Amino acid sequence: MAQWIDISQPLSNQIAHWPGDTPFQYQLTASMVETNSVNIGNIQTSLHIGTHIDAPYHFSKNGKTVDQLPLEPYIGKAVVLDVSRTDIINAAVLSQMNWSNDIKRVLLHTSLPNNPTRFPEALPYLDPDIAPFLQAQGVVLLGVDMPSVDAPDSKDLSTHHALSKHGILILENLLLDTVPIGEYELIALPLAIQGADGSPVRAVIRPIKKEEKLHGK
Template sequence: MTDWIDISQPLSPQIAHWPGDTPFQYRLTASIEETKSVNIGNIHTSLHIGTHIDAPYHFSATGKTVDQLPIEPYIGRAVVIDVSHTKTINAQVLSAMDWPSNTKRILLHTSLENQPDRFPAKLPYLDPDIAPFLQAKGVHLLGVDMPSVDAPDSKDLATHHALAAHGIYILENVMLDTVPAGEYELIALPLPIQGADGSPVRAVIRPIRKGSMSNDR
Protein backbone atom coordinates (compact mmCIF):
# COMPACT_ATOMS: atom_id res chain seq x y z
CA MET A 1 0.00 0.00 0.00
CA THR A 2 1.42 3.36 -1.05
CA ASP A 3 1.47 6.49 1.06
CA TRP A 4 2.01 8.83 -1.89
CA ILE A 5 -0.44 11.77 -2.01
CA ASP A 6 -1.43 13.20 -5.38
CA ILE A 7 -1.51 17.00 -5.11
CA SER A 8 -2.17 17.56 -8.82
CA GLN A 9 -5.30 19.03 -10.36
CA PRO A 10 -6.93 16.39 -12.61
CA LEU A 11 -6.85 17.36 -16.29
CA SER A 12 -10.28 17.30 -17.88
CA PRO A 13 -12.48 19.56 -20.02
CA GLN A 14 -13.89 20.94 -16.76
CA ILE A 15 -10.56 22.27 -15.45
CA ALA A 16 -10.32 26.04 -15.21
CA HIS A 17 -7.89 27.83 -17.49
CA TRP A 18 -6.47 31.33 -17.57
CA PRO A 19 -9.04 33.69 -19.13
CA GLY A 20 -8.20 33.95 -22.81
CA ASP A 21 -5.78 31.02 -22.73
CA THR A 22 -6.23 27.63 -24.40
CA PRO A 23 -8.53 25.28 -22.45
CA PHE A 24 -7.70 21.61 -21.95
CA GLN A 25 -9.06 19.15 -24.50
CA TYR A 26 -8.50 15.43 -24.87
CA ARG A 27 -9.97 13.50 -27.76
CA LEU A 28 -9.71 10.01 -29.14
CA THR A 29 -8.24 10.23 -32.63
CA ALA A 30 -8.30 6.51 -33.34
CA SER A 31 -10.19 3.74 -31.54
CA ILE A 32 -9.49 0.05 -31.09
CA GLU A 33 -12.43 -0.59 -33.37
CA GLU A 34 -10.65 1.41 -36.08
CA THR A 35 -7.04 0.29 -35.54
CA LYS A 36 -7.88 -3.28 -34.43
CA SER A 37 -5.20 -2.94 -31.73
CA VAL A 38 -5.07 0.33 -29.75
CA ASN A 39 -6.80 3.53 -28.71
CA ILE A 40 -4.86 6.70 -29.62
CA GLY A 41 -5.66 10.13 -28.24
CA ASN A 42 -4.26 13.63 -28.34
CA ILE A 43 -4.43 16.72 -26.15
CA HIS A 44 -4.71 20.40 -27.00
CA THR A 45 -3.97 22.74 -24.12
CA SER A 46 -2.04 25.60 -22.63
CA LEU A 47 1.18 24.55 -20.91
CA HIS A 48 -0.02 26.50 -17.85
CA ILE A 49 -3.05 24.32 -17.23
CA GLY A 50 -3.69 22.73 -13.85
CA THR A 51 -0.63 21.88 -11.75
CA HIS A 52 2.37 23.17 -13.67
CA ILE A 53 5.77 24.78 -13.53
CA ASP A 54 6.78 28.14 -14.97
CA ALA A 55 10.08 28.29 -16.81
CA PRO A 56 11.83 31.69 -16.69
CA TYR A 57 11.15 32.02 -20.42
CA HIS A 58 7.46 32.38 -19.51
CA PHE A 59 8.08 35.89 -18.20
CA SER A 60 11.48 36.78 -19.69
CA ALA A 61 12.47 36.72 -23.36
CA THR A 62 15.98 35.68 -22.33
CA GLY A 63 14.95 33.19 -19.63
CA LYS A 64 15.63 29.47 -19.72
CA THR A 65 13.09 27.17 -21.33
CA VAL A 66 11.74 24.02 -19.69
CA ASP A 67 14.23 21.69 -21.36
CA GLN A 68 17.10 23.84 -20.03
CA LEU A 69 16.02 23.57 -16.39
CA PRO A 70 17.72 21.27 -13.90
CA ILE A 71 15.75 18.32 -12.55
CA GLU A 72 16.91 18.61 -8.94
CA PRO A 73 14.60 21.45 -7.79
CA TYR A 74 11.52 19.38 -8.60
CA ILE A 75 12.36 16.23 -6.68
CA GLY A 76 13.38 15.78 -3.05
CA ARG A 77 12.59 16.92 0.46
CA ALA A 78 9.88 19.60 0.75
CA VAL A 79 8.03 21.30 3.58
CA VAL A 80 4.31 22.18 3.46
CA ILE A 81 3.67 25.43 5.34
CA ASP A 82 0.19 26.63 6.29
CA VAL A 83 -0.20 30.37 5.67
CA SER A 84 -3.98 30.22 5.25
CA HIS A 85 -4.47 32.63 8.16
CA THR A 86 -3.45 35.64 6.06
CA LYS A 87 -4.25 37.18 2.66
CA THR A 88 -0.76 38.73 2.42
CA ILE A 89 2.29 36.47 2.45
CA ASN A 90 5.55 38.32 2.89
CA ALA A 91 8.97 37.80 4.43
CA GLN A 92 7.68 38.77 7.86
CA VAL A 93 4.95 36.11 7.71
CA LEU A 94 7.38 33.43 6.56
CA SER A 95 9.95 34.41 9.19
CA ALA A 96 7.40 33.49 11.86
CA MET A 97 7.17 29.96 10.45
CA ASP A 98 9.40 27.13 11.57
CA TRP A 99 10.98 24.70 9.15
CA PRO A 100 14.19 22.64 9.10
CA SER A 101 17.33 24.57 8.20
CA ASN A 102 18.14 22.24 5.29
CA THR A 103 14.84 22.87 3.47
CA LYS A 104 15.21 23.48 -0.26
CA ARG A 105 11.56 23.26 -1.32
CA ILE A 106 8.59 25.07 0.20
CA LEU A 107 4.92 24.39 -0.59
CA LEU A 108 2.54 27.10 0.64
CA HIS A 109 -0.99 26.23 1.67
CA THR A 110 -2.73 29.58 1.30
CA SER A 111 -6.27 30.75 2.08
CA LEU A 112 -7.36 30.01 -1.50
CA GLU A 113 -9.72 27.05 -1.62
CA ASN A 114 -8.79 24.33 -4.13
CA GLN A 115 -11.48 24.47 -6.83
CA PRO A 116 -9.93 23.14 -10.06
CA ASP A 117 -13.07 23.89 -12.08
CA ARG A 118 -13.14 27.59 -11.14
CA PHE A 119 -10.57 30.25 -11.96
CA PRO A 120 -10.30 32.56 -8.93
CA ALA A 121 -11.03 36.25 -9.38
CA LYS A 122 -8.52 37.19 -6.67
CA LEU A 123 -5.51 35.50 -5.11
CA PRO A 124 -3.70 35.91 -1.81
CA TYR A 125 -0.82 38.37 -2.28
CA LEU A 126 2.72 37.03 -2.45
CA ASP A 127 5.06 39.92 -1.73
CA PRO A 128 8.23 39.93 -3.86
CA ASP A 129 10.22 40.36 -0.63
CA ILE A 130 9.79 36.63 -0.02
CA ALA A 131 12.38 35.95 -2.73
CA PRO A 132 15.53 37.22 -0.97
CA PHE A 133 14.23 35.76 2.30
CA LEU A 134 13.78 32.29 0.79
CA GLN A 135 17.14 32.47 -0.98
CA ALA A 136 18.84 33.30 2.31
CA LYS A 137 17.18 30.21 3.79
CA GLY A 138 18.55 28.01 0.99
CA VAL A 139 15.19 27.44 -0.72
CA HIS A 140 15.27 26.87 -4.49
CA LEU A 141 11.66 25.84 -5.24
CA LEU A 142 8.45 27.57 -4.21
CA GLY A 143 5.15 25.75 -4.75
CA VAL A 144 1.78 27.43 -4.26
CA ASP A 145 -1.84 26.24 -4.31
CA MET A 146 -2.75 29.11 -6.66
CA PRO A 147 -2.64 29.44 -10.46
CA SER A 148 0.05 32.11 -10.20
CA VAL A 149 2.51 33.70 -7.78
CA ASP A 150 1.28 37.07 -9.07
CA ALA A 151 -2.20 38.55 -9.35
CA PRO A 152 -4.20 37.49 -12.44
CA ASP A 153 -4.19 41.07 -13.76
CA SER A 154 -0.50 41.74 -13.07
CA LYS A 155 1.57 42.94 -16.02
CA ASP A 156 4.94 43.43 -14.32
CA LEU A 157 4.87 39.98 -12.64
CA ALA A 158 7.05 41.31 -9.85
CA THR A 159 7.03 38.13 -7.78
CA HIS A 160 7.84 35.91 -10.78
CA HIS A 161 10.84 38.10 -11.59
CA ALA A 162 11.96 38.37 -7.95
CA LEU A 163 11.90 34.60 -7.47
CA ALA A 164 13.84 34.01 -10.71
CA ALA A 165 16.40 36.66 -9.81
CA HIS A 166 17.05 34.82 -6.54
CA GLY A 167 17.37 31.35 -8.09
CA ILE A 168 13.96 30.06 -6.99
CA TYR A 169 11.90 27.89 -9.35
CA ILE A 170 8.11 28.11 -9.49
CA LEU A 171 5.46 25.38 -9.09
CA GLU A 172 1.81 26.44 -9.27
CA ASN A 173 -1.67 25.02 -8.65
CA VAL A 174 -0.74 22.24 -6.24
CA MET A 175 -3.64 21.02 -4.09
CA LEU A 176 -2.96 21.25 -0.37
CA ASP A 177 -6.37 21.69 1.27
CA THR A 178 -6.23 18.31 3.01
CA VAL A 179 -2.45 18.08 3.44
CA PRO A 180 -1.13 18.65 6.97
CA ALA A 181 1.85 20.95 7.41
CA GLY A 182 5.10 19.04 7.66
CA GLU A 183 7.95 17.40 5.78
CA TYR A 184 7.41 15.40 2.62
CA GLU A 185 9.24 13.90 -0.31
CA LEU A 186 8.16 15.73 -3.48
CA ILE A 187 8.15 14.66 -7.12
CA ALA A 188 6.86 17.27 -9.59
CA LEU A 189 8.86 16.74 -12.76
CA PRO A 190 8.11 18.83 -15.86
CA LEU A 191 8.16 17.33 -19.34
CA PRO A 192 11.36 18.15 -21.29
CA ILE A 193 9.52 20.16 -23.96
CA GLN A 194 12.11 21.90 -26.12
CA GLY A 195 11.73 25.67 -26.21
CA ALA A 196 8.69 25.66 -23.89
CA ASP A 197 7.71 28.31 -21.35
CA GLY A 198 6.11 25.86 -18.93
CA SER A 199 4.87 22.32 -18.43
CA PRO A 200 2.04 20.50 -16.67
CA VAL A 201 3.32 18.15 -13.96
CA ARG A 202 2.05 15.22 -11.92
CA ALA A 203 2.92 16.45 -8.43
CA VAL A 204 2.98 13.88 -5.62
CA ILE A 205 4.23 13.98 -2.06
CA ARG A 206 4.94 11.35 0.60
CA PRO A 207 5.33 11.98 4.33
CA ILE A 208 8.93 11.68 5.44
CA ARG A 209 9.57 9.24 8.20
CA LYS A 210 12.47 10.07 10.45
CA GLY A 211 15.72 8.86 8.94
CA SER A 212 14.11 7.82 5.65
CA MET A 213 15.81 10.46 3.49
CA SER A 214 19.25 12.02 3.52
CA ASN A 215 19.49 15.63 4.66
CA ASP A 216 21.11 16.87 1.43
CA ARG A 217 18.09 16.31 -0.84
Protein backbone atom coordinates in the same frame (compact mmCIF):
# COMPACT_ATOMS: atom_id res chain seq x y z
CA MET B 1 6.34 2.81 4.07
CA ALA B 2 4.26 5.97 3.68
CA GLN B 3 2.10 6.21 0.59
CA TRP B 4 2.55 8.80 -2.13
CA ILE B 5 -0.04 11.61 -2.16
CA ASP B 6 -1.05 13.15 -5.48
CA ILE B 7 -1.18 16.96 -5.09
CA SER B 8 -1.70 17.75 -8.76
CA GLN B 9 -4.95 18.88 -10.35
CA PRO B 10 -6.40 16.12 -12.55
CA LEU B 11 -6.50 17.19 -16.18
CA SER B 12 -9.95 16.99 -17.73
CA ASN B 13 -12.05 18.89 -20.23
CA GLN B 14 -13.65 20.66 -17.25
CA ILE B 15 -10.43 22.04 -15.75
CA ALA B 16 -10.23 25.82 -15.48
CA HIS B 17 -7.79 27.65 -17.73
CA TRP B 18 -6.25 31.09 -17.59
CA PRO B 19 -8.75 33.55 -19.16
CA GLY B 20 -7.92 33.93 -22.84
CA ASP B 21 -5.49 31.00 -22.86
CA THR B 22 -5.95 27.64 -24.59
CA PRO B 23 -8.21 25.31 -22.61
CA PHE B 24 -7.37 21.67 -22.05
CA GLN B 25 -9.08 19.23 -24.38
CA TYR B 26 -8.69 15.48 -24.61
CA GLN B 27 -10.40 13.45 -27.29
CA LEU B 28 -10.18 9.93 -28.61
CA THR B 29 -9.04 10.23 -32.21
CA ALA B 30 -9.04 6.51 -32.97
CA SER B 31 -10.79 3.72 -31.09
CA MET B 32 -10.06 0.02 -30.81
CA VAL B 33 -13.11 -0.59 -32.97
CA GLU B 34 -11.49 1.48 -35.73
CA THR B 35 -7.91 0.24 -35.36
CA ASN B 36 -8.65 -3.33 -34.25
CA SER B 37 -5.82 -3.00 -31.72
CA VAL B 38 -5.57 0.25 -29.69
CA ASN B 39 -7.23 3.45 -28.53
CA ILE B 40 -5.35 6.62 -29.50
CA GLY B 41 -5.99 9.95 -27.79
CA ASN B 42 -5.07 13.53 -28.55
CA ILE B 43 -4.70 16.55 -26.29
CA GLN B 44 -4.66 20.29 -26.92
CA THR B 45 -3.66 22.57 -24.07
CA SER B 46 -1.82 25.56 -22.73
CA LEU B 47 1.42 24.66 -20.97
CA HIS B 48 0.13 26.57 -17.93
CA ILE B 49 -2.85 24.32 -17.28
CA GLY B 50 -3.54 22.68 -13.93
CA THR B 51 -0.50 21.94 -11.80
CA HIS B 52 2.49 23.28 -13.72
CA ILE B 53 5.89 24.91 -13.55
CA ASP B 54 6.85 28.30 -14.93
CA ALA B 55 10.18 28.45 -16.71
CA PRO B 56 11.91 31.86 -16.52
CA TYR B 57 11.35 32.20 -20.28
CA HIS B 58 7.63 32.56 -19.46
CA PHE B 59 8.22 36.08 -18.10
CA SER B 60 11.69 36.98 -19.40
CA LYS B 61 12.74 36.91 -23.05
CA ASN B 62 16.25 35.84 -22.04
CA GLY B 63 15.11 33.37 -19.37
CA LYS B 64 15.81 29.65 -19.44
CA THR B 65 13.30 27.35 -21.13
CA VAL B 66 11.96 24.18 -19.52
CA ASP B 67 14.54 21.90 -21.14
CA GLN B 68 17.36 24.14 -19.82
CA LEU B 69 16.29 23.88 -16.18
CA PRO B 70 18.00 21.53 -13.70
CA LEU B 71 15.94 18.60 -12.44
CA GLU B 72 17.19 18.64 -8.85
CA PRO B 73 14.90 21.46 -7.58
CA TYR B 74 11.84 19.40 -8.52
CA ILE B 75 12.90 16.29 -6.56
CA GLY B 76 13.70 16.11 -2.86
CA LYS B 77 12.69 17.20 0.61
CA ALA B 78 9.88 19.76 0.84
CA VAL B 79 7.82 21.37 3.57
CA VAL B 80 4.10 22.17 3.42
CA LEU B 81 3.34 25.39 5.32
CA ASP B 82 -0.09 26.70 6.24
CA VAL B 83 -0.38 30.43 5.48
CA SER B 84 -4.16 30.35 5.08
CA ARG B 85 -4.78 32.70 8.00
CA THR B 86 -3.73 35.72 5.96
CA ASP B 87 -4.27 37.03 2.44
CA ILE B 88 -0.91 38.85 2.50
CA ILE B 89 2.06 36.50 2.51
CA ASN B 90 5.37 38.27 3.03
CA ALA B 91 8.77 37.65 4.58
CA ALA B 92 7.44 38.55 8.03
CA VAL B 93 4.79 35.81 7.77
CA LEU B 94 7.27 33.20 6.55
CA SER B 95 9.79 34.16 9.23
CA GLN B 96 7.32 32.81 11.81
CA MET B 97 7.53 29.35 10.26
CA ASN B 98 9.98 26.61 11.15
CA TRP B 99 11.40 23.95 8.90
CA SER B 100 14.56 21.84 8.81
CA ASN B 101 17.73 23.41 7.46
CA ASP B 102 18.09 20.72 4.80
CA ILE B 103 14.69 21.44 3.23
CA LYS B 104 15.04 23.48 0.03
CA ARG B 105 11.48 23.29 -1.34
CA VAL B 106 8.56 25.20 0.21
CA LEU B 107 4.90 24.50 -0.62
CA LEU B 108 2.36 27.08 0.57
CA HIS B 109 -1.22 26.23 1.48
CA THR B 110 -2.97 29.58 1.15
CA SER B 111 -6.48 30.80 1.93
CA LEU B 112 -7.60 30.17 -1.66
CA PRO B 113 -10.16 27.33 -1.82
CA ASN B 114 -8.84 25.03 -4.50
CA ASN B 115 -11.44 24.30 -7.16
CA PRO B 116 -9.81 22.96 -10.34
CA THR B 117 -12.92 23.69 -12.39
CA ARG B 118 -13.13 27.41 -11.53
CA PHE B 119 -10.54 30.09 -12.22
CA PRO B 120 -10.43 32.41 -9.16
CA GLU B 121 -11.24 36.09 -9.48
CA ALA B 122 -8.62 37.10 -6.89
CA LEU B 123 -5.61 35.51 -5.22
CA PRO B 124 -3.84 35.96 -1.90
CA TYR B 125 -0.94 38.40 -2.29
CA LEU B 126 2.60 37.04 -2.39
CA ASP B 127 4.92 39.92 -1.57
CA PRO B 128 8.14 39.95 -3.65
CA ASP B 129 10.08 40.31 -0.38
CA ILE B 130 9.62 36.58 0.18
CA ALA B 131 12.25 35.96 -2.52
CA PRO B 132 15.37 37.20 -0.69
CA PHE B 133 14.07 35.64 2.54
CA LEU B 134 13.62 32.22 0.92
CA GLN B 135 16.99 32.46 -0.82
CA ALA B 136 18.64 33.12 2.56
CA GLN B 137 17.10 29.85 3.77
CA GLY B 138 18.56 28.00 0.79
CA VAL B 139 15.18 27.47 -0.90
CA VAL B 140 15.33 26.59 -4.61
CA LEU B 141 11.63 25.89 -5.34
CA LEU B 142 8.41 27.61 -4.24
CA GLY B 143 5.11 25.82 -4.77
CA VAL B 144 1.68 27.40 -4.28
CA ASP B 145 -1.93 26.22 -4.45
CA MET B 146 -2.81 29.13 -6.76
CA PRO B 147 -2.66 29.48 -10.56
CA SER B 148 0.01 32.18 -10.25
CA VAL B 149 2.42 33.75 -7.76
CA ASP B 150 1.20 37.14 -9.05
CA ALA B 151 -2.27 38.62 -9.35
CA PRO B 152 -4.25 37.61 -12.47
CA ASP B 153 -4.21 41.21 -13.75
CA SER B 154 -0.51 41.84 -13.01
CA LYS B 155 1.59 43.03 -15.94
CA ASP B 156 4.95 43.52 -14.22
CA LEU B 157 4.86 40.06 -12.55
CA SER B 158 7.01 41.39 -9.74
CA THR B 159 6.94 38.21 -7.66
CA HIS B 160 7.81 36.01 -10.64
CA HIS B 161 10.81 38.22 -11.36
CA ALA B 162 11.87 38.46 -7.72
CA LEU B 163 11.83 34.69 -7.27
CA SER B 164 13.77 34.14 -10.48
CA LYS B 165 16.33 36.81 -9.55
CA HIS B 166 16.96 34.95 -6.29
CA GLY B 167 17.32 31.54 -7.91
CA ILE B 168 13.92 30.14 -6.94
CA LEU B 169 11.86 28.13 -9.43
CA ILE B 170 8.06 28.27 -9.47
CA LEU B 171 5.46 25.49 -9.12
CA GLU B 172 1.78 26.50 -9.32
CA ASN B 173 -1.75 25.13 -8.85
CA LEU B 174 -1.01 22.46 -6.26
CA LEU B 175 -3.80 20.71 -4.35
CA LEU B 176 -2.97 21.21 -0.67
CA ASP B 177 -6.35 21.72 1.01
CA THR B 178 -6.28 18.32 2.75
CA VAL B 179 -2.52 17.91 3.15
CA PRO B 180 -1.24 18.18 6.76
CA ILE B 181 1.56 20.63 7.40
CA GLY B 182 4.86 18.83 7.67
CA GLU B 183 7.87 17.59 5.79
CA TYR B 184 7.67 15.46 2.67
CA GLU B 185 9.57 14.03 -0.22
CA LEU B 186 8.48 15.78 -3.43
CA ILE B 187 8.55 14.73 -7.07
CA ALA B 188 7.19 17.31 -9.53
CA LEU B 189 9.05 16.83 -12.80
CA PRO B 190 8.24 18.96 -15.85
CA LEU B 191 8.10 17.40 -19.30
CA ALA B 192 11.22 17.79 -21.43
CA ILE B 193 9.63 20.19 -23.93
CA GLN B 194 12.32 21.95 -25.93
CA GLY B 195 12.06 25.72 -25.97
CA ALA B 196 8.96 25.76 -23.74
CA ASP B 197 7.95 28.47 -21.27
CA GLY B 198 6.25 26.03 -18.90
CA SER B 199 5.03 22.49 -18.43
CA PRO B 200 2.25 20.57 -16.69
CA VAL B 201 3.56 18.26 -13.96
CA ARG B 202 2.34 15.30 -11.90
CA ALA B 203 3.26 16.48 -8.40
CA VAL B 204 3.36 13.87 -5.63
CA ILE B 205 4.57 13.94 -2.04
CA ARG B 206 5.33 11.31 0.61
CA PRO B 207 5.65 12.06 4.35
CA ILE B 208 9.20 11.78 5.64
CA LYS B 209 8.51 12.68 9.27
CA LYS B 210 5.57 13.09 11.59
CA GLU B 211 3.43 16.18 11.37
CA GLU B 212 4.90 19.10 13.29
CA LYS B 213 3.62 22.49 14.42
CA LEU B 214 5.24 24.45 11.64
CA HIS B 215 2.85 27.41 11.73
CA GLY B 216 4.84 29.25 14.39
CA LYS B 217 8.07 29.30 16.36
